[in-house]
Amino acid sequence: MSWIWLRVLLTAALVLLGGVIGHLFGGGERRELQGALAGIAGGLLVFIVRDIWRGHQLLRWLSGGAIGAEPPRMGGFWGEMATRIERALRSRERSAANERDRLAQFLSAIEASPNGVLLLDASEQIEWCNALAADHLGLDRHRDLRQRVTNLVRAPAFVAMLQARAFEQPVQIPQPDGSGLLSVIVRSYGDGQRLVLTQDITERERADAMRRDFVANVSHEIRTPLTVVAGFVETLTNLPLSEVERKRVLALMAQQTQRMQSLVGDLLTLARLEGSPRPSSDAWLPLARLGSAVEMDARGLSAGRHRLSFDWGDEVELAGNEAELLSAVTNLVSNAVRYTPESGQIEVHWRQRPEGAGEITVRDTGPGIAAEHLPRLTERFYRVDGSRSRDTGGTGLGLAIVKHVAQRHGGELLIDSTPGQGSCFTLVLPAMRVRLPAGRVAVSQP
Incomplete structure (x- = not known):
């Protein structure tokens, strides 16, 4: 409060100075009094003009955008007011910046949500939506703001739910492009506003x-x-x-x-x-040992009715689960034996690719498989010819097992077949699961 006393002292000094000047230059008692009064008035006028100028400087600072600009440097009442205003404005700006940061963090969290989020006002106009909701519902996040949602999302079940205010249960609607299925939940909040949550349940429904x-x-x-x-x-x-x-x-x-x-x-x-967990990548087994068991089963199943040939490479070792790999290769060879007519030929051979990956290929001269069946062959219980598969003793699960084993070992199952020309099934294993004896170099075979 020092500016108050300073202001009082300055006013008194100006009045006293004006009185002294008026007395010295007044001439006569009456004129001395008039001169003193004129001096006092002049002193007050100087003080008022000075106050008005400082107030003008403060107002100009405020009207010019006080935030970010230096306040006018002056003492007294106006200087104290400028300091306090600046302090209040900076405090308000810090609070606003903190709120903006919290809002940005909140919106970032919603953007990271696995669900689409859509905010509607009391008139069901879009106030905000995250990228996932826009993708689910076929919206433009910026262009469609303030648009009525039922003009853009016209799925009958969704429109009926909004009109009936029946928000207890979610509804399922197709995606705009027809590629999947969405679950939509609506909840009320605030003053008639709506929170819309969307979730892509295509995979869940497919799994069910x-x-x-x-x-x-x-x-x-x-x-x-x-x-x-x-x-x-x-x-x-x-x-x-x-x-x-x-x-x-x-x-x-x-x-x-x-x-x-x-x-x-x-x-x-x-x-x-x-x-079970993925097979270890440091448990090595000789491919020849695995091949010997596969060959024995194949010859027993064929009972001399087919021409069989096997080539398991030279001292190749594989990293993985022996029982799983044996099951996968046995299934491939058994299928070839079952579906290849008598006197047909079945070839099983190993090849290492130039980049180090390995292949176990089973090729037969059976009836072949039409192209439309190939993508579904590894589905459980899928059969090209159900009655024939049962006659041969197949369960419809063999290729599904092979696919799982390949994926668990980081590889894949490749299928190539042409009706009337036989089939070729290739189990591919990554380079990290294949090794040769020290000093050997892989040779790519056709």
Whole structure:
């Protein structure tokens, strides 16, 4: 408060100075009084003019945009006012900057949300949306602001929900381009405003459909041999059979039982592959040992009906799970044996690519597969010819197992087939899972 006393002293000094000047130059008692009064008035006028000038400087500073500009440097009342105004403005600017930062962080968090977020006002006009919501609903984040959402998103279920104010349950609507399915949730907040959340549930719905199909397929695949076995049991129980007939029935029952065992075994293999960690990349096994087991099974299954040839390379080693790799290669070779007619040829060979990756290729001279079936061959229970697959003893899970094994080892399964010209299945393993003896150099073979 020092400026108050300074202001009082300055006013008193000016009045006193004006009185002294008036007294000295007044001449006569009456004129001395008039001169003193004139001096006092002059002193006050000087003070008022000085005050008006400083007030003008302060107003000019404020009207010119006080933030960022230096306030006028002056003492007294106006200097104190300028200092306090500057302090208040800077404090308000810091508060506003903090609020802007918090708002920016909040919006960044919403942008990072796995859900689309859309804000509607009381008139259902778009106030704000994140990039994901714009992508889900086919909106332009900037151009469509202040537009009524039902003019842009016309899915009947969504429009009906907004009109009925029925926000208890989410609705499902197709994406504008028809490529997927969205789940939309609406919640009220504020003064009639709406929060709209969107989520892409395409993959979830596809997975649910696959699970339903899987359960249905498993039930069907198990029910068929069970029905056969139950029928034969009833036949053995109720009908007198000759020894030849009885042996035939028992053989068919054994065949169906083996089919169920194979199916359950493949299901357990798939479950184990999906639920276990990735195979180690430092557990090495000789490819020749794996190939020997595959070759023995193939020759037993073929029983001399096919021309078989095997080439497992020279002292190649693979890193991975031996049981999984054996299952994958055995499935490929067994399929070739089952689907290749008698006297057909089956070739299994190893090749290392120039970049170090390795390939186990199974090529047959079977009937081949049409191109439209190739993308779906690794789906569980997918069959090109269901009746023929069952006749050959297949479960419909073999290629699904091979695909899982390849992916778990960082590789892939390649399929090439032409109707009437046979098929070629190639299990590719990455370079990090292939090694040769020290000093050997990989040679690429055609």
